[in-house]
Amino acid sequence: MLTLPFEEIEEVLVAILQNYNFSDEKAQLIARVHTQSSCDGVYSHGLNRFPLFIDYVKRGIININADPESIASFGAVERWDGRSGPGVSNAHQCMGRAMELAQKYTMGCVALRNTNHWMRGGTYGWQAADRGKIALSFTNTQPNMPPWGGKESRIGNNPFVVAIPRAEGHVVLDMSMSQFSFGKIHTYKLNNEKLPFFGGWDEEGNLSKDPEKILARERGLPIGYWKGSALSIVLDMLAALLSDGNPTCRIAEDGIETNISQVFICIDPENFSDPSLKDRLLDEIIDHVHDVPPMDEGDQTYYPGERTLAARKQHRKDGVPVSENVWKTITGLT
Amino acid sequence: MLTLPFEEIEEVLVAILQNYNFSDEKAQLIARVHTQSSCDGVYSHGLNRFPLFIDYVKRGIININADPESIASFGAVERWDGRSGPGVSNAHQCMGRAMELAQKYTMGCVALRNTNHWMRGGTYGWQAADRGKIALSFTNTQPNMPPWGGKESRIGNNPFVVAIPRAEGHVVLDMSMSQFSFGKIHTYKLNNEKLPFFGGWDEEGNLSKDPEKILARERGLPIGYWKGSALSIVLDMLAALLSDGNPTCRIAEDGIETNISQVFICIDPENFSDPSLKDRLLDEIIDHVHDVPPMDEGDQTYYPGERTLAARKQHRKDGVPVSENVWKTITGLT
Numbered sequence: 001m002l003t004l005p006f007e008e009i010e011e012v013l014v015a016i017l018q019n020y021n022f023s024d025e026k027a028q029l030i031a032r033v034h035t036q037s038s039c040d041g042v043y044s045h046g047l048n049r050f051p052l053f054i055d056y057v058k059r060g061i062i063n064i065n066a067d068p069e070s071i072a073s074f075g076a077v078e079r080w081d082g083r084s085g086p087g088v089s090n091a092h093q094c095m096g097r098a099m100e101l102a103q104k105y106t107m108g109c110v111a112l113r114n115t116n117h118w119m120r121g122g123t124y125g126w127q128a129a130d131r132g133k134i135a136l137s138f139t140n141t142q143p144n145m146p147p148w149g150g151k152e153s154r155i156g157n158n159p160f161v162v163a164i165p166r167a168e169g170h171v172v173l174d175m176s177m178s179q180f181s182f183g184k185i186h187t188y189k190l191n192n193e194k195l196p197f198f199g200g201w202d203e204e205g206n207l208s209k210d211p212e213k214i215l216a217r218e219r220g221l222p223i224g225y226w227k228g229s230a231l232s233i234v235l236d237m238l239a240a241l242l243s244d245g246n247p248t249c250r251i252a253e254d255g256i257e258t259n260i261s262q263v264f265i266c267i268d269p270e271n272f273s274d275p276s277l278k279d280r281l282l283d284e285i286i287d288h289v290h291d292v293p294p295m296d297e298g299d300q301t302y303y304p305g306e307r308t309l310a311a312r313k314q315h316r317k318d319g320v321p322v323s324e325n326v327w328k329t330i331t332g333l334t
Numbered sequence: 335m336l337t338l339p340f341e342e343i344e345e346v347l348v349a350i351l352q353n354y355n356f357s358d359e360k361a362q363l364i365a366r367v368h369t370q371s372s373c374d375g376v377y378s379h380g381l382n383r384f385p386l387f388i389d390y391v392k393r394g395i396i397n398i399n400a401d402p403e404s405i406a407s408f409g410a411v412e413r414w415d416g417r418s419g420p421g422v423s424n425a426h427q428c429m430g431r432a433m434e435l436a437q438k439y440t441m442g443c444v445a446l447r448n449t450n451h452w453m454r455g456g457t458y459g460w461q462a463a464d465r466g467k468i469a470l471s472f473t474n475t476q477p478n479m480p481p482w483g484g485k486e487s488r489i490g491n492n493p494f495v496v497a498i499p500r501a502e503g504h505v506v507l508d509m510s511m512s513q514f515s516f517g518k519i520h521t522y523k524l525n526n527e528k529l530p531f532f533g534g535w536d537e538e539g540n541l542s543k544d545p546e547k548i549l550a551r552e553r554g555l556p557i558g559y560w561k562g563s564a565l566s567i568v569l570d571m572l573a574a575l576l577s578d579g580n581p582t583c584r585i586a587e588d589g590i591e592t593n594i595s596q597v598f599i600c601i602d603p604e605n606f607s608d609p610s611l612k613d614r615l616l617d618e619i620i621d622h623v624h625d626v627p628p629m630d631e632g633d634q635t636y637y638p639g640e641r642t643l644a645a646r647k648q649h650r651k652d653g654v655p656v657s658e659n660v661w662k663t664i665t666g667l668t
Binding site: 074106107147148150151162164197224225234240244249265289295302 | 496509531578636
């Protein structure tokens with residue numbers, strides 16, 4: 001495992017993206033987002049995912065010159081078309097627009113269709129919280145979990161993000177509807193370990209903790225079994241309905257995950273609460289959760305986003321971890 | 335088990351509520367909501383819960399004459415105070431107001447503080463969908479689950495509702511953040527059965543499927559383990575922040591669950607989509623989910639709300655089931 005300075009990684013990614021003819025603005029944004037995700041400890045959607053992103057660019061699946069376009073405006077809700085552009089720049093712009101709508105109406109929503117993978121969903125939560133806004137956001141994906149009772153993957157793991165700004169560290173929840181991502185299950189397999197809880201189904205249709213057996217069929221387990229399955233379905237309906245875009249059942253029919261649908265909801269707390277009173281309330285909730293005796297000796301409870309911030313601080317100081325293989329692949333892209 | 339006609343149950347409840355000095359309007363609304371929940375198969379928050387509601391009324395915890403009051407207006411977001419009134423009439427009125435805001439701004443939000451238990455959360459999802467509106471709604475509760483890693487119940491199971499209108503049957507998700515409610519776990523205990531999956535912790539801090547052991551400590555398991563725990567925390571933060579009301583850590587310090595906080599978000603799809611095109615999209619998603627081969631022979635996949643509607647149809651025809659004991663208790667309240 002290498003540890004490299006944030007700025008060094010970012011510069012390398014910018015240069016690669018410029019080589020692939022991204023505009024300076026897009027190159028800088030996308031390089032920063034991938035670097036930040038690894039810096040925050042979300043390697044799977046940071047540097048580890050960069051080669052796959054470039055592969056989609058090379059295959060012409062992602063239109064690097066496309067910017068999202070406002071299609072229609074309905075008061076506090078707007079519909080945008082991502083025109084198959086980069087998922088990161090599309091999502092960044094739409095969250096920015098949702099913030100403007102929230103400033104005006106206190107709550108605003110942008111629904112985005114025909115966009116690409118936004119990488120780490122939490123990115124746009126931190127973006128909003130850094131500007132003092134509350135965000136609720138979600139995306140649909142290709143099918144990767146069976147609906148509860150079914151045998152084939154027909155629903156997406158549809159990441160869901162909630163961000164709440166706070167001076168001492170934003171609260172940011174970034175969760176998908178699957179108990180474990182396939183990336184995480186793959187890591188267990190590499191380490192020759194079982195999952196701590198069920199993560200999917202084996203060939204025979206039994207719930208399993210065996211990474212190899214789960215990966216053989218790629219049927220992920222929804223959080224809370226029937227509950228996460230249902231939540232995935234309604235998030236998909238909302239994303240497709242609001243954006244007039246593709247639902248999960250139309251995505252990746254040809255194996256390529258593109259032209260997905262996303263929703264960005266923003267709330268502006270400055271319109272209704274004093275920032276210090278807001279933080280006092282959040283601190284009260286966080287203290288109550290922190291204060292709890294641990295279930296297992298030495299264990300600890302965290303608020304959503306707490307460990308992200310700890311990883312960020314550490315990696316800004318000591319360097320951002322990146323596997324040698326991944327870094328070799330990335331530097332080979334230039 | 336008795337089966338009684340919907341109208342007969344409703345009339346009995348109305349008479350009881352009038353005896354307890356509820357206004358005609360509130361008596362009719364509350365009677366209808368409790369009857370409808372049992373009719374829809376949600377007995378725990380329908381007739382089974384009616385005696386506890388009356389107990390709270392008798393103890394003066396619920397102010398039967400209170401109506402919610404608009405405290406402040408911030409564009410598409412409004413803040414209301416429930417003034418310790420009945421949870422059902424407060425929630426009904428606030429969802430109604432959120433619908434009006436949605437008509438005006440396409441998306442509207444009412445945050446309600448100082449209210450009481452809304453009984454079945456799905457009630458307000460069906461209310462919105464029946465008027466052609468999309469709803470997202472949630473409530474906080476008294477603490478009933480440990481935050482992930484902790485030993486004591488410090489977070490609520492915070493029911494979360496998503497409703498999407500559809501001519502052939504609305505899509506309504508009504509889920510709490512706990513894998514099983516204590517009511518459900520109690521039913522397993524009565525039937526001398528184990529839970530099919532972990533539902534909480536035993537005395538020694540081990541995850542358990544044993545209803546008796548879980549009920550001894552009342553530490554419920556969040557859906558998706560650490561994920562549901564985090565989602566519960568952020569929903570509580572949003573409810574308290576938007577309403578300037580109580581977070582879970584201030585609720586039921588004295589054992590009485592009152593003065594809780596709720597959020598009602600509405601979206602008006604008539605502002606941006608043709609109803610028949612909307613339904614075609616929803617049908618496409620539902621068909622894809624229904625169409626899946628079952629994991630277990632003879633099993634089936636349902637869309638959220640589908641079984642509710644089936645129960646409603648059956649019980650409207652054959653009568654609403656109510657246990658003899660519950661009915662005896664209720665009729666004894668007059």
